[in-house]
Amino acid sequence: MTIDIAGFDTDAFVAATLAEDLGEAGDITSAAVIPADAMFDGVMDSRDAIVVAGLPLAEAFFRALDPDVAIERLVADGDRVAAGTDILHLRGRARALLTAERSALNTVQHLSGIATLTRAYVDAIAGTGAILLDTRKTIPGLRLIEKYATRMGGATNHRMGLWDAAMIKDNHVAVAGGVAEAARRAAAAGIASIIVEVDRIDQIEPALAAGATHLLLDNMAPPTLRAAVTLVGGRVPTEASGGVRLDTIRAIAESGVTYISVGRLTQSAPAADIGLDLAPR
Structure with missing residues (x-):
């Protein structure tokens, strides 16, 4: 079997x-x-x-x-x-x-x-329209079955590994010299799915102009998330991430984000x- x-x-x-x-x-x-x-x-x-x-x-x-x-x-x-x-x-x-x-x-x-x-x-975000995502915070060697378990719980799998989408995070940005430059390089490399992490509203437009296809809104409070979602205006999916807990996820979902990723599903x-x-x- x-x-x-x-x-x-x-x-x-x-x-x-x-x-x-x-x-x-x-x-x-x-x-x-x-x-x-x-x-x-x-x-x-x-x-x-x-x-x-x-x-x-x-x-x-x-x-x-x-x-x-x-x-x-x-x-x-x-x-x-x-x-x-x-x-x-x-x-x-x-x-x-x-x-x-x-x-x-x-x-x-x-x-x-x-x-x-x-x-x-x-269950905590039922009716909001937001979709729960897992992360790569898995036990080495068990990723496939841990992500299977999140699907059984009703979540949607995020990236399975480093190979299926670019995810430009703060350290990539720091080394590349900025959000826009990092996104531009990923687009120039021919990568179809480019997820860019932003932690400030003023990074959104440069990221989109440079080729981001998905924005990860990192550690933003619900009022800031709402402002970010309004600014994006449906041009790309938005994802809230960072420190999401069971007692805070509803307010995050009600900000209008497309996705919410939660590392503790597999990590904790x-x-x-x-x-x-x-x-x-």
Whole structure:
């Protein structure tokens, strides 16, 4: 079972994660304590109200060690579930399933935590017309699945990497010698999507004149954002960014910006409380 993420190698991820946990000696606890022919009938459940993400990866971990395991997904990725909800049922060889348990749970807990936090931000701006974006503030090696989790929570992916759009930020501007010069060089290089970060209203017109196709309005208060949106007048999309919190995002969205990017979706999301227990009989 693979997860539908372009460019993500589920088999390689599962193999590397299990290898990290097993080391050279393997699961010495399960080998010593559990008979080789023992079966395990278990239920994965959420102890909190969450948005689920990562169940296909959990399934991949279990199938990697027990290809004959019977698995029933009781909910789907992207579903919002109440505390106490059973989300996955599995039955198979006990040694294999308990060896895979922590890797499967770690993954689903992490991705569901991201999806749950993302949904809270999406709900906070409902009806404003603003679109929530994630960022590149991801754990190295996990970007594709973390950005998958933000999609499950209702966000839209921003840049996947350094390759799919130019984003001219303050350090680029400082080295290039100004907003306009940096944008001009990107346009001259033939880059189609040029995102330019501005932190002052007076940088907007020079950035647009030099070829910006998207403006990132950095750390601006809502009144300043409204003025910036009015000045831009729909010529390019506008994006509010910097220090956005759950208690401030509504006011930011009501400024009229096209997008709001939030790094803490992937950078600071707490893991969801999800467990795997022997199924009740």
